[in-house]
Amino acid sequence: MTTMTEASVREFKMPDVGEGLTEAEILKWYVQPGDTVTDGQVVCEVETAKAAVELPIPYDGVVRALHFPEGTTVDVGTAIIAVDVSGGAARAAEQPAPAAEQTPAPRPADEPKAEGSGRQPVLVGYGVATSSTRRRPRKGPEVPVQQASTIQTELNGHGAAPQAASAVKERPLAKPPVRKLAKDLGVDLTTVVPTGPDGIITREDVHAAVARAQAPQQEAPVAAAPAPAQTAVSYDTTRETRIPVKGVRKATAAAMVGSAFTAPHVTEFVTVDVTRTMKLVEELKQDKEFAGLRVNPLLLIAKALLVAIRRNPDVNASWDEAAQEIVVKHYVNLGIAAATPRGLIVPNIKDAHAKTLPQLAESLGELVSTAREGKTSPAAMQGGTVTITNVGVFGVDTGTPILNPGESAILAVGAIKLQPWVHKGKVKPRQVTTLALSFDHRLVDGELGSKVLADVAAILEQPKRLITWA
Numbered sequence: 001m002t003t004m005t006e007a008s009v010r011e012f013k014m015p016d017v018g019e020g021l022t023e024a025e026i027l028k029w030y031v032q033p034g035d036t037v038t039d040g041q042v043v044c045e046v047e048t049a050k051a052a053v054e055l056p057i058p059y060d061g062v063v064r065a066l067h068f069p070e071g072t073t074v075d076v077g078t079a080i081i082a083v084d085v086s087g088g089a090a091r092a093a094e095q096p097a098p099a100a101e102q103t104p105a106p107r108p109a110d111e112p113k114a115e116g117s118g119r120q121p122v123l124v125g126y127g128v129a130t131s132s133t134r135r136r137p138r139k140g141p142e143v144p145v146q147q148a149s150t151i152q153t154e155l156n157g158h159g160a161a162p163q164a165a166s167a168v169k170e171r172p173l174a175k176p177p178v179r180k181l182a183k184d185l186g187v188d189l190t191t192v193v194p195t196g197p198d199g200i201i202t203r204e205d206v207h208a209a210v211a212r213a214q215a216p217q218q219e220a221p222v223a224a225a226p227a228p229a230q231t232a233v234s235y236d237t238t239r240e241t242r243i244p245v246k247g248v249r250k251a252t253a254a255a256m257v258g259s260a261f262t263a264p265h266v267t268e269f270v271t272v273d274v275t276r277t278m279k280l281v282e283e284l285k286q287d288k289e290f291a292g293l294r295v296n297p298l299l300l301i302a303k304a305l306l307v308a309i310r311r312n313p314d315v316n317a318s319w320d321e322a323a324q325e326i327v328v329k330h331y332v333n334l335g336i337a338a339a340t341p342r343g344l345i346v347p348n349i350k351d352a353h354a355k356t357l358p359q360l361a362e363s364l365g366e367l368v369s370t371a372r373e374g375k376t377s378p379a380a381m382q383g384g385t386v387t388i389t390n391v392g393v394f395g396v397d398t399g400t401p402i403l404n405p406g407e408s409a410i411l412a413v414g415a416i417k418l419q420p421w422v423h424k425g426k427v428k429p430r431q432v433t434t435l436a437l438s439f440d441h442r443l444v445d446g447e448l449g450s451k452v453l454a455d456v457a458a459i460l461e462q463p464k465r466l467i468t469w470a
Helices: 089-094 145-156 161-170 176-185 203-219 247-260 275-285 297-311 357-372 446-461 465-469
Strands: 009-013 023-029 042-047 052-056 061-066 073-075 079-084 265-273 317-320 325-328 334-336 338-340 343-345 386-390 409-413 417-423 426-440
Touching: 042 079, 176 203, 265 446, 275 297, 275 426, 275 446, 297 334, 297 357, 297 386, 297 409, 297 446, 297 465, 334 357, 338 357, 409 446, 426 446, 446 465
Parallel strands: 334 386, 386 409
Antiparallel strands: 009 079, 023 042, 023 073, 042 052, 061 079, 265 426, 317 325, 338 343, 409 426, 417 426
């Protein structure tokens, strides 16, 4: 029987698929042990703090092992898949699979996949740890202690199996939310009697342990006021759903908090008659130059903002805290906020300032399609300079958007509604919307911010200015 040598096995490590990322979660494996792979073939999909990304394998061979199951968060630089590159599926077929490969890892308990959530992405909104893995709770039976020892011995090839078995025995089985609850209530999980399937400790078990601990205290005479150190928190588990904050949502939350408490925000508003802009949208839809392109009000709003930035270039800047400098950008990477099932993302159109209106329409269409498919790359979300968020698609009049970190301005576009408006001295029904511009007051003062917002409004009211001002 032919035996694979260690020299023939290549370990593919988790790459840094975005600038400075330290970890990624394995969403889905497209291959299994024994499958033949070729150079460039996508073997798995991972989710980083920025986006979901497909990873191609860089060589030919036969999959020997998948080191982590779906749902595991893995540090960048950690091997995730082993491939035998010695040259043949026949050799892989002759070689018995290790015990770890023969026993498929149970799927982790997780919220439903985003693709099945039914939520349609729309334009909206805003803008290495010491341990190599952090696994989510798993469904199904746990691996027995004896089997865990065997797997550990076969994987490591040294005498650490007894320690692994001891660790499995001593560690109570509980999901992360239950462990957090126990920690908050000061409950030692080793003292809790489990009632869940396969010996898993449930929330009810933790609350029962708290009740048992408090019962003797209630019967004993009260000598002094009880210490307020540990207060039981009540949860209605039958009417609550807990969703782990991770990936894109976690990164967005951190970025928004950092932005809100770092940059002094100022928001200005203007209500504008966009009737002529809406008429121009309909005309462009019939123009042969825009055939096959997505033409909507957002396209003209984006162009209006780009023209306003050209007239007021100092608004397109960032604040360098370390150097105590204002960095004026001589290019515009225009961010368009998009809500996806995995969370809010802000991909940007590179060098939007240099694009014609048809080119801008094409870029917008590609950006939306990619976001809907969940294929936006981390690179597409880096380097933005200014952002548009279209909250009007929800029927919202406007909002006070939070700046994306590293940007100085973000424009919120409200719903376009038919309203009574004074036009040429008479009250008439007109298409009206409200714009809101938030900006970093450290580098954009009230005059500059007002000029930018007024220019955008003037162009949307009289879109012919796109020609005279551009």
